[in-house]
Amino acid sequence: MMVKSVVLPLAALTAFELFTQKISLWWPADRRHTHDPASELFLLETGRFYERTRDGHEVELGCVRSWEAPNRILLDFYIATGPERPTEVEVTFAAENGGTRVTIIHRPKPDSESLWAERAPRYEQSWDVVLAALARAAAAQQPLAIRNLCVTIYRMRRFATSITIRARPETIWALLTDAAGYPRWNSTVEKIDGRIDAGERVTVHAKATPGRAFPLRVTALAPPHRMVWTGGMPFGLFTGTRSYTLTPTSEGGVEFAMREEFSGLLAPLIARSIPDLQPAFDAFAADLKRHAERAA
Numbered sequence: 001m002m003v004k005s006v007v008l009p010l011a012a013l014t015a016f017e018l019f020t021q022k023i024s025l026w027w028p029a030d031r032r033h034t035h036d037p038a039s040e041l042f043l044l045e046t047g048r049f050y051e052r053t054r055d056g057h058e059v060e061l062g063c064v065r066s067w068e069a070p071n072r073i074l075l076d077f078y079i080a081t082g083p084e085r086p087t088e089v090e091v092t093f094a095a096e097n098g099g100t101r102v103t104i105i106h107r108p109k110p111d112s113e114s115l116w117a118e119r120a121p122r123y124e125q126s127w128d129v130v131l132a133a134l135a136r137a138a139a140a141q142q143p144l145a146i147r148n149l150c151v152t153i154y155r156m157r158r159f160a161t162s163i164t165i166r167a168r169p170e171t172i173w174a175l176l177t178d179a180a181g182y183p184r185w186n187s188t189v190e191k192i193d194g195r196i197d198a199g200e201r202v203t204v205h206a207k208a209t210p211g212r213a214f215p216l217r218v219t220a221l222a223p224p225h226r227m228v229w230t231g232g233m234p235f236g237l238f239t240g241t242r243s244y245t246l247t248p249t250s251e252g253g254v255e256f257a258m259r260e261e262f263s264g265l266l267a268p269l270i271a272r273s274i275p276d277l278q279p280a281f282d283a284f285a286a287d288l289k290r291h292a293e294r295a296a
Contacts, residue, residue, distance in 0.1 A: 001106070002106040002107070003106075004104045004127045004131055005101055005104065006132075006134060008102060008134070009098075010099060010100055011099075012094070016069055016093050018134070019043075019091065019093075019102065021219045021230055022137070024042070025236050026133050027130065028133045030129070034053045036054060039052060044199060044219065045067045045226075048060070048063070049064060060083060061077070062079070063075065063078075073091045075089045080122060081112045085109075085111040087108050087109060087112050087123075088108070090105040091103070137236065140236070159259065160257070160281065161284070161285045162255060163286065164249065164255055164289075165254045166253045166296065167292040167295065168296065173246065179192040185287055185290075185291040186284060196218060196227075199217070199219075200217070201215060201216070202215075204216060209275065216229040217231065219241075220243075225246050226244065226245050228241060229241070229242045229243075237266045238265075239264050240260060240261070241263070242261075243258070244256075245257045258281060258285065260277070
């Protein structure tokens with residue numbers, strides 16, 4: 001077994017999101033399995049851990065067995081052994097001295113035990129490089145952490161909505177994940193291009209911002225309970241994260257919640273130019289309730 005750790009100057013949730021949702025922004029180019037420095041990495045709550053090259057070729061790097069945000073991830077790890085003989089990687093996030101200690105616990109599984117002695121030196125070197133890159137990415141977020149927190153809290157309060165819907169979660173989920181169908185029920189959306197699925201790219205054309213298109217990626221998808229769309233600028237300079245959550249109520253309905261968060265070094269500047277989207281958020285929730293209850 002191998003244990004590596006680093007303390008990041010971030011809260012646990014922020015550290016968890018940096019490691020998962022933003023993994024492609026900081027994972028070292030010389031540690032990319034495809035040897036394409038411009039490839040993209042995806043570590044998804046739905047289970048996939050994979051890399052996609054510029055020409056669209058995908059390579060599975062592992063499989064998420066447990067996702068316990070913001071405390072722990074457990075993976076079957078395919079790198080250097082393959083999916084038939086995976087090793088196991090556990091990543092934990094624990095508060096420490098005002099920051100978060102990220103710990104990597106890497107160990108063999110029964111099928112890869114015979115390979116461990118040979119592979120371990122390579123793993124050890126790679127984890128040192130990976131954790132150093134993670135620490136640099138966390139440090140880059142720190143200088144404006146307090147200002148970013150203020151912007152995020154302000155925007156979360158302003159751009160957040162929730163409503164109780166008397167329909168089954170599956171009915172609501174079907175509306176939320178049908179990209180082509182949005183104009184038929186949602187008065188705030190002109191159209192959505194693309195397919196709403198884990199790791200896929202979509203482009204949103206919103207009526208509140210005519211003439212502008214917003215390219216986003218579905219970074220989390222846990223049917224029929226939670227979905228996250230993320231977009232923004234390269235290198236984490238500005239990131240917008242929109243989450244959709246469905247929580248069953250004791251009365252047999254569903255509490256639908258939608259919120260928007262902004263982070264990154266340029267968040268304090270860019271957030272000033274974002275129009276007031278609260279009316280659109282409230283209209284989105286009302287439209288969803290009306291159509292889901294009609295279909296129920």
